[in-house]
Amino acid sequence: MELKVRKEPGAVPHTIVLRAPDAGIDFAMELDKEPKTVKFTPTKVGRYQFFCDKKLPFLESHREKGMFGILEVVAQ
Numbered sequence: 562m563e564l565k566v567r568k569e570p571g572a573v574p575h576t577i578v579l580r581a582p583d584a585g586i587d588f589a590m591e592l593d594k595e596p597k598t599v600k601f602t603p604t605k606v607g608r609y610q611f612f613c614d615k616k617l618p619f620l621e622s623h624r625e626k627g628m629f630g631i632l633e634v635v636a637q
């Protein structure tokens with residue numbers, strides 16, 4: 562399947578990361594305001610969390626600030 566991902570315009574960098582190699586889903590990329598495409602072939606039904614892995618020293622990570630979501634694979 563394909564996901565189109567982008568971030569809101571602005572100087573703050575963001576990423577999207579999903580590490581579930583057992584389920585055929587394993588990607589990490591910098592986001593841009595122009596959409597990028599992520600391609601993968603899920604092999605397992607389930608709920609997988611994706612998140613932004615940016616973090617500045619002494620501050621909450623972006624993930625802790627709520628930059629995460631769930632990709633739900635319902636059928637192959």
Ligand SMILES: [Cu+2]
Pocket residue numbers: 574575576613614615623628
């Ligand atoms: Cu972020």
